[in-house]
Amino acid sequence: MKTLSLLSTIALPLAVSGNTLVKRSSGVASSGSDASGQTFDYIVVGGGLAGTTVAARLAENASMTVLLIEAGGDNRTSPLVYDIYKYGQAFGTSLCWNWRTESGKGILGGKTLGGGSSINGATWTRGMKAQYDAMASLLDPADANSGWDWNGLFTYMKKAEGYSAPNTQQKAKGAGSVASYHGTAGPVQVTFPDAMYGGPQQPDFATAIRNLTGIAQCTDLNGGNPNCVAYIPNSINWHDNDHRSSSAAAYLTPVESQRTNWLTLVNNQVTKIIFSGGPVPVTATGVSYRASSGAASYTAFARREVIVASGAIQTPALLQLSGIGDAAHLGALGIDSVVDLPGVGRNLQEQTMSQFGAGGRFDPNGSGPSDIIAYPNIDQVFGGQANAVKQTISSSLGSWAGMMASAGSVVSRSALEEIYAVQAGLITNGSVPVVEMFLSTGYPNALGIQTWNLLPFSRGTVSITKCGIMATQSADPFTPPAVNANFFKVSYDMQVQVAASKLSRKTFQTTPLSNILTGEQTPGTGTVPASATDTQWTSWIQSNFLPVSHPIGTAALMRRELGGVVDAQLRVYNTTDVRVVDASVLPLQISAHLSATLYGIAEKAADIIKAAQA
Ligand SMILES: Cc1cc2nc3c(=O)[nH]c(=O)nc-3n(C[C@H](O)[C@H](O)[C@H](O)COP(=O)(O)OP(=O)(O)OC[C@H]3O[C@@H](n4cnc5c(N)ncnc54)[C@H](O)[C@@H]3O)c2cc1C
Ligand SMILES: *[C@@H]1O[C@H](CO)[C@@H](O)[C@H](O)[C@H]1NC(C)=O
Ligand SMILES: *[C@@H]1O[C@H](CO)[C@@H](O)[C@H](O)[C@H]1NC(C)=O
Ligand SMILES: *[C@@H]1O[C@H](CO)[C@@H](O)[C@H](O)[C@H]1NC(C)=O
Ligand SMILES: *[C@@H]1O[C@H](CO)[C@@H](O)[C@H](O)[C@H]1NC(C)=O
Ligand SMILES: *[C@@H]1O[C@H](CO)[C@@H](O)[C@H](O)[C@H]1NC(C)=O
Numbered sequence: 036m037k038t039l040s041l042l043s044t045i046a047l048p049l050a051v052s053g054n055t056l057v058k059r060s061s062g063v064a065s066s067g068s069d070a071s072g073q074t075f076d077y078i079v080v081g082g083g084l085a086g087t088t089v090a091a092r093l094a095e096n097a098s099m100t101v102l103l104i105e106a107g108g109d110n111r112t113s114p115l116v117y118d119i120y121k122y123g124q125a126f127g128t129s130l131c132w133n134w135r136t137e138s139g140k141g142i143l144g145g146k147t148l149g150g151g152s153s154i155n156g157a158t159w160t161r162g163m164k165a166q167y168d169a170m171a172s173l174l175d176p177a178d179a180n181s182g183w184d185w186n187g188l189f190t191y192m193k194k195a196e197g198y199s200a201p202n203t204q205q206k207a208k209g210a211g212s213v214a215s216y217h218g219t220a221g222p223v224q225v226t227f228p229d230a231m232y233g234g235p236q237q238p239d240f241a242t243a244i245r246n247l248t249g250i251a252q253c254t255d256l257n258g259g260n261p262n263c264v265a266y267i268p269n270s271i272n273w274h275d276n277d278h279r280s281s282s283a284a285a286y287l288t289p290v291e292s293q294r295t296n297w298l299t300l301v302n303n304q305v306t307k308i309i310f311s312g313g314p315v316p317v318t319a320t321g322v323s324y325r326a327s328s329g330a331a332s333y334t335a336f337a338r339r340e341v342i343v344a345s346g347a348i349q350t351p352a353l354l355q356l357s358g359i360g361d362a363a364h365l366g367a368l369g370i371d372s373v374v375d376l377p378g379v380g381r382n383l384q385e386q387t388m389s390q391f392g393a394g395g396r397f398d399p400n401g402s403g404p405s406d407i408i409a410y411p412n413i414d415q416v417f418g419g420q421a422n423a424v425k426q427t428i429s430s431s432l433g434s435w436a437g438m439m440a441s442a443g444s445v446v447s448r449s450a451l452e453e454i455y456a457v458q459a460g461l462i463t464n465g466s467v468p469v470v471e472m473f474l475s476t477g478y479p480n481a482l483g484i485q486t487w488n489l490l491p492f493s494r495g496t497v498s499i500t501k502c503g504i505m506a507t508q509s510a511d512p513f514t515p516p517a518v519n520a521n522f523f524k525v526s527y528d529m530q531v532q533v534a535a536s537k538l539s540r541k542t543f544q545t546t547p548l549s550n551i552l553t554g555e556q557t558p559g560t561g562t563v564p565a566s567a568t569d570t571q572w573t574s575w576i577q578s579n580f581l582p583v584s585h586p587i588g589t590a591a592l593m594r595r596e597l598g599g600v601v602d603a604q605l606r607v608y609n610t611t612d613v614r615v616v617d618a619s620v621l622p623l624q625i626s627a628h629l630s631a632t633l634y635g636i637a638e639k640a641a642d643i644i645k646a647a648q649a
């Protein structure tokens with residue numbers, strides 16, 4: 036049964052707040068005037084995955100008022116959002132951001148209530164324990180025990196999760212589960228689909244990739260070791276026809292009519308955070324927002340905090356528009372520096388994907404979503420060449436860091452060398468998966484493998500620009516920021532993509548999988564010959580790869596000297612009351628899809644903010 040949400044704004048009587056008499060409203064509104072001039076305890080910028088989660092937790096305390104502002108609409112009742120079988124149909128519509136990169140290819144994002152969680156593939160995976168522990172190592176030693184590690188985050192990831200273990204029918208098709216790896220009482224519904232594929236393609240893929248690489252098959256990869264091939268669940272709701280469980284469906288819909296202290300304003304984009312005080316530290320007092328470039332601008336005020344949750348591309352853009360960023364960059368745009376913080380928008384890490392497809396002679400027996408993934412480590416991807424590749428990594432870190440620093444992608448060579456040492460240790464020594472091979476029934480051919488480099492060494496930038504042709508015009512918040520992901524700038528990134536591509540092709544040719552296929556169609560040996568050299572592979576990859584749309588790192592949780600933007604309390608350096616809570620804060624990529632981890636970060640952030648209320 037699908038519960039229809041109440042979309043209308045519930046206007047409440049006048050309420051006394053502090054010394055000011057204000058009109059307070061709740062529910063979901065789309066007119067900027069509904070929040071205009073009002074003061075809230077918290078303003079959360081971005082009603083995406085993390086922002087909706089944080090807003091909901093803060094609004095649990097009825098004496099706290101919360102304003103959540105979302106640039107996109109409220110599209111919870113649109114099948115493009117709730118119907119998981121329509122995955123991909125929202126791309127290219129007004130429900131999605133499409134940030135053009137230097138490659139000409141776009142990074143996608145959700146531009147609707149729920150953000151990415153409303154349009155993503157709903158794949159539910161977590162990274163390797165050591166990758167979460169690595170976060171603590173990039174913080175000030177005084178913050179080493181602040182819970183930014185696997186133990187701390189696993190608890191919060193499980194708090195977000197309402198997992199339903201596979202039933203007999205799903206187990207017969209391969210699904211497995213370890214109870215202690217999941218939370219069962221959280222809002223985000225996670226389970227295997229009723230229409231799970233029961234054909235031979237998923238088990239045969241597991242057998243083939245095990246045979247090729249020696250990778251283990253695990254029952255459940257969500258407990259801190261995903262270096263295996265495994266069936267994985269989705270963020271869908273079995274109580275509700277397997278509809279998508281977005282952050283909005285999970286955290287807002289169930290309480291929408293009860294939380295008279297929480298207003299969600301959609302169709303409005305925040306254009307600036309307003310500061311007082313200074314020089315530093317500065318205090319945010321509110322935000323400006325408007326519906327579109329030419330529309331009337333409004334201001335809402337924050338009594339306690341402004342929480343920026345606009346995602347890894349728009350969050351650094353908003354900070355820069357508000358004067359927080361590299362003072363030299365902002366000065367050139369005519370923006371007064373509020374905090375000189377050159378890490379804002381640097382350290383971008385986005386992944387690259389190549390697609391493989393083959394014809395089939397099998398009955399898929401189900402409609403999915405697809406739910407098996409292989410996560411090989413460096414030895415399993417490179418086989419006999421792995422030691423040489425590890426050697427190259429160890430001996431190249433300094434020159435790669437120098438190159439990235441010269442490109443302006445990080446704050447300094449020495450900072451990146453320190454970060455690289457952590458990343459390299461995990462890859463060469465920690466058995467972390469370096470590649471994802473996502474088996475896709477029915478796409479791009481009867482069977483597909485989407486394969487990507489999970490842990491790129493290339494670093495990129497997000498920077499606001501002068502808009503249009505008027506050289507004197509300063510940045511327009513509605514002009515998308517320039518995104519330079521520097522795809523494949525570090526040669527290792529292409530080396531991995533080539534090796535993963537060869538492995539994907541070989542997987543199709545390996546029994547028992549090859550017995551149910553009729554041969555590779557994408558790209559096909561007509562396009563990339565069976566005897567292709569690495570140079571030929573490189574050239575095909577360069578023209579045909581796609582961004583994975585998992586950007587992170589642009590307002591990183593790290594020491595300031597490393598290019599970090601937020602401290603262990605997720606507070607922006609030299610501000611008293613601005614936090615970032617979204618994918619921007621992840622300092623390093625993880626060997627997983629991001630959502631399960633980001634819910635954990637948002638849940639932890641909510642507790643940090645509540646603890647500061649006293
Ligand atoms: C196509 C695609 C497929 C994916 N597939 C998966 C998957 O299968 N599994 C998985 O785990 N992860 C997946 N992801 C990744 C995951 O969905 C994202 O990493 C996650 O949503 C990021 O969360 P966030 O809170 O950082 O940002 P978002 O969820 O993107 O939220 C940011 C929100 O802020 C809004 N916003 C931006 N700027 C402003 C502003 N100035 N004012 C007001 N609002 C603003 C945006 O419209 C958006 O709603 C996918 C992502 C994409 C794009
Ligand atoms: C709610 O917030 C008030 C401050 O306004 C605080 O005194 C109270 O302890 C909070 N309640 C809970 C349950 O945290
Ligand atoms: C999304 O919702 C908004 C209202 O919030 C509406 O204007 C818009 O048309 C919707 N978009 C789609 C694609 O349904
Ligand atoms: C499809 O799957 C169901 C359940 O696993 C099984 O009973 C049935 O035999 C399968 N059908 C085919 C054609 O393989
Ligand atoms: C792979 O399959 C071949 C042929 O069936 C077999 O000889 C070999 O032992 C298998 N290797 C592994 C690692 O399973
Ligand atoms: C690899 O692990 C060993 C043993 O744990 C350790 O001594 C060494 O420093 C590690 N090397 C790297 C590059 O992390």
Ligand SMILES: *[C@@H]1O[C@H](CO)[C@@H](O)[C@H](O)[C@H]1NC(C)=O
Nearest residue numbers: 314315316595596608609610
């Ligand atoms: C600014 O932040 C840094 C930490 O990044 C801190 O050491 C310094 O004291 C702050 N300056 C002021 C004036 O608060």
